[in-house]
Amino acid sequence: MTNKVTIAQFVDGVKAIKRSTIISLAYRVDESGSRQKGGKKVLQKEVILTAFLNHDYQKKVQKRTEDPTFQAEAMKGKSRLENSSTILVSEKTGAPMLYATVEQSCNVQTTYFHEGREISKQDAIKADLFSPSYFEPKQTKGRGTVSEEEDFYLISPYIERVLWATIEGVKYELV
Numbered sequence: 001m002t003n004k005v006t007i008a009q010f011v012d013g014v015k016a017i018k019r020s021t022i023i024s025l026a027y028r029v030d031e032s033g034s035r036q037k038g039g040k041k042v043l044q045k046e047v048i049l050t051a052f053l054n055h056d057y058q059k060k061v062q063k064r065t066e067d068p069t070f071q072a073e074a075m076k077g078k079s080r081l082e083n084s085s086t087i088l089v090s091e092k093t094g095a096p097m098l099y100a101t102v103e104q105s106c107n108v109q110t111t112y113f114h115e116g117r118e119i120s121k122q123d124a125i126k127a128d129l130f131s132p133s134y135f136e137p138k139q140t141k142g143r144g145t146v147s148e149e150e151d152f153y154l155i156s157p158y159i160e161r162v163l164w165a166t167i168e169g170v171k172y173e174l175v
Helices: 008-015 057-065 121-126
Strands: 004-005 021-030 044-053 079-082 087-090 096-098 100-102 108-114 115-121 151-153 162-167 170-175
Touching: 004 008, 008 087, 008 096, 008 162, 008 170, 108 121, 115 121
Parallel strands: 004 170
Antiparallel strands: 021 044, 021 162, 044 100, 044 108, 079 087, 087 096, 100 151, 108 115, 162 170
């Protein structure tokens, strides 16, 4: 069964989650590594993945590097919703964002779109739709201190871009 929920209802439900929780979700966003044309990204992506809510970035880096002195830097352009580690708020727009950790072991499926039509990653590369920075080596988490084998990444899509999410066996479709 799928529950159709508004953004506000989704935020209220997710912000109440206080323990490590698996989430499956799909969202559609601009590809951050895309070239721009007229100030707009030319490549979008739809991502379906499994992630974790309520993983503390600083503690995760400290544990994986065995460095209890590691201090996370403040987030830029977003802040946590009061009393929540799962919802962020854009400082520019005030729009809510979902905050989750994606481990290397998590299943991630990405579909790219150009001008509203699906395009393979290989064809997008051939068409020069990715900016050169997309291909540059990325630093691991913890400002490069986490090993490649134990690396992870963080996502924070705007909730208005989330298509659906499944949390604790309940599927939510955002309307």
